[in-house]
Amino acid sequence: MKTYFFLYLLISTSLQAGNFKSPDSIVSILFCGDVTLANHFENHVGNNTVYPFEKIPWFDDADLTMINLENPLTSRGSAVDKKFTFRALPVYAKMLATSGIDIVTLGNNHIYDFGSQGLFDTIDYLRKENIYYVGAGRNNSEARHPVIFFRKGLKIAFLGFYGTHKHSDSYPAQIDSAGTALRQLNLIEQDIRKIRNDVDLIIVNFHWGTEKATKPGDDQIAFAHNVIDFGADMIIGHHPHVLQGIEKYKNKIIAYSLGNFIFGGNSRPEYTTALLKTKISKNSLNAEVIPLKVTYWQPEKLEGNAGKAVVDSVKKLSQSFKKSIF
Structure with missing residues (x-):
């Protein structure tokens, strides 16, 4: 929400802000899946930028809203050599802003579909x-940078990562070239530890x-636990295009996959999905699953038994964890 003061920064920037409130103030953050x-x-x-989000005006009631933006916004560049490539109209950036979206992760396998020009x-x-944005940038430093928001007395940091050297389509950023931030454990540890003492x-x-896949792999679970042990408070996952379970590990939250939110790469015009609504204070971290139905790429809240069925499905997928948000 643009009515608050927030700061986009690298770690070297000093942390200071006004408008601080009580430590008991609750910050609400919405997390959506693949877009x-x-x-x-x-x-x-087409150019109807009102249509996609007109049935979810409550985006603007949250203190922060985040999506996984899985396409470049560009009319330029050449498609890279891969089976599926996506790019979207630049005017859609304004659509995202007016809908209430504050931050996106670009760390995914489609942000580089039209090369560095598309990413730029x-x-x-x-x-x-x-x-x-997090997860990609004009160079490795920018791709790995955190974004830190000030909300109601809390300093909230975001990071994003995608791919390893084994992924042929990860296009990792280098010292002097654009791309995504590698999902490499030692680098993630460095990035977390740099900011841990400066943020809430x-x-x-x-x-x-x-x-x-409706369940994360054992390697993902171990990876996520390591990242929490490094000092992360929440992990938000994307890519499987379906919902997965939500674990609570050491009282921190791991949402392994939030599925599709608005996914134009899929010709299927109707489907159910969900978003994650979190409520955060200095002393608590809580989350709930908000069920959605999407009709011709227009999401809205799913009520009644149908909505309960979506929540119950995520609850069932979470039963394999020692502890979940349910």
Whole structure:
């Protein structure tokens, strides 16, 4: 929400802000899944930038809202050599901003679909609309940078990562070249420890896992636990395109996959999904699953028994963990 003061910064920037409130103040953050504003989405929506979000005006009631933006915003560049490539109209950056989205993760396998030119344009259009980003950048330093918001007396940091050297489509950023921030354990540990003493909450986004898998792999679970042990408070996962369980580990939250939110790469016009609503204070961290139905790439809250069924499905998927949010 742009009515608050927030700061986009590298670690070396000093942390200072006014408008601090009681330590008991509650900060609400909404986390949504994969968003691709291309292909079938563009064919249906065109330039109607009001339509996609008009049934979820409560985005603007949250203190922060985050999505996984899984396409470049550009009309330039050439597609890289891969099976599926996406790009979206630059005007959609304004649509995201007016809908109430504050921050996106670009650390995914489609942000580089139109090369460095597509990524550069995306960054420029997001900045123009005061939307902040993590997980990719013009170089490795920018890709790994945290974004820190001040909300109601809390300093909340976001990081994003995608891919390893084994991923052929991860296009990792280098010292002097654009790309994504590698999901490499020792680097993530460094990035978390750099800011741990300066912030109240650290939220880490991962693009990982297997498409269509309803459960995370054992390697993901171990990886997530390590990252929590390093000092992260919450992990938000993307990529499988389906919902997965939500673990509570050492009283921290791990949402392994939030599925699709608005995914224009899929020709299926109707589906159910969910978002994660978190409520945070200096002394507590709570989350709930908000069920959604999406009709022709327009999400809205799913009420009644149908909504309960979505929540129950995530609850069931969470039963394999020693502890969950349910």
